[in-house]
Amino acid sequence: MRDNQITKEFFDWIRQGNSGCIFAKLFVLRGGDTPWEASVIRAETFDAPTVEAIGETLKLASKRSEAIQLILPNIKTPEQIARMISCLCKNPNWYCTEIIPKPSEYTSSFLAGLRWKLPDAVNVNWVLGFADIETMPPTRRAPYTSLAIRLGQPGTAPSVAKDKPNEVRSRKKENGLVPVHLADMPTPFLKDDAIKKTWVLTEQTAGKMLNPTPEFRTNAHAKVTFALPMDLRDSLIGCFTPVAMDSKSEIGAEEY
Template identity: 30%
Template sequence: MIASVRPAERRNVAKCGVIVVCAPGDAGAHATFSPMAVAGQDYRWNGEIGPLGEALGSVRPGATYSVTHGGISRAFTVAGRGDYEAALRDCGALSSDSSLGDHPELVAVVQAHWHASGSNGCRFAMYLSEHRERFGWETWVMRDRGTVQAAASAIAALTNSRIDEVEVDVLSFVLPHVTSSSVLGEIVQCLGTRDGWRVAEGGDATDKDIDLLGLTVGIELGFWSEVLGFGQGEPLAHTRRAPFTELAIRTKPPRGARSSKRAFMADVPLDADSATMGRWKKETKQSRSQRLGDVHDARGKAKWTTVVQRSTGG
């Protein structure tokens, strides 16, 4: 079952950072809070971050990490799930007896804000996440189905039904009930056994105790799209440690020919001029290298979806 919000059907406005909903044309109507999600259903969201901008703008990042790149050490402070919960409680968008993960409509916006904040190291992703409706980034917040197999089946089914839609350029699945990289790895491996999906494994020279998993899904014209994974904690790359677990797919092939038949998020056509694109490319390269450092460089590459600890007998 699906709960959805379509921009053409609802107009979201902000009131003290709380999502409020008015019917189209009700500009003078009194706006009240609406959760916009139905318990026990998958939740579709392809709106902008704007409705919660005021609250999320007050987030106080509380997580720090240090990396070394080229002999220079740097420290970064990023916002985690707890920091977002605190900001939403302060604004009244989340009650004191409620968990952020239980509110799909808030989960979607928080994850989008995290991408837009630059914590993933990509300037292009920041812009995409700031303007999701314009660039066709469709997010699904998935309900807990109880098993890895059931979660993978649901993701595969939704991918099959949405990946060819003209208005969908990026398709992502957020799983608030998945709180470890090991479970994300199991879902990735399970998806890799299904028709139209495949998974590759690799190693990391900086850590012999981890395996890198690269999930791809077949799209138009014989291309295989690399699936980006995000989640929580070790051993994920610093740029992949997000408030919630997520798998993100570029759903369309590149405009030009590519012998490798690889498709990835960088193929999304943007509306920035060439000078801006060039500047963003330099900023992304610098941010990525500084945030990943020497140790996390390999596991942070786009071709790797996630990272898992190697089994004892491996």
């Protein structure tokens, strides 16, 4: 299948509302209003040159787009995903942290939080992962394994939706860097009232898709890139980066 066909299939999945995110659906439908590009990477195994090439792709994309979808059609199994994470984290621009569920939450999966440091040396991206594997929540089971990356700085949508004008300044830093996420994508086609309504609708829609399985809600947190079988945890321990966080609040899009 050609790259453009793979890209179309992935974004059709988003357009059809399968992610539960109404904002994402609008971004795809409106195209050029909020540039969200894609790059198909056909590697089955990752090595240093592949990671360096991805880095160049991200660097160039950050100059022209708000986000990029790295689509990986040949990465299909949890084991391949774990090896990909391990290889990415050998590069200083990437790191992975283990996401520990809150005491009130439950999951039988290992939760990997993959991070990419933006070229500005100020922000770090919470990479949003998609994969058609059993441990991923339904809102992330896209037709292809992929990484969604916010390429710019914090946006205003979370502060508008939460009525918190200082939301960006109140975010917890990770190792001195301010987290960014797809929720930071600019929404020039929506006024403030529409942003608030769309945010609430997204929470409701995704919530219905994740219920009645508590584990799916835990695995769908925005800070989680991939929910993987627990037996893969040991293979990734060596690439975990301890995360020093300040005492401020979390990023606005905690749940989905």
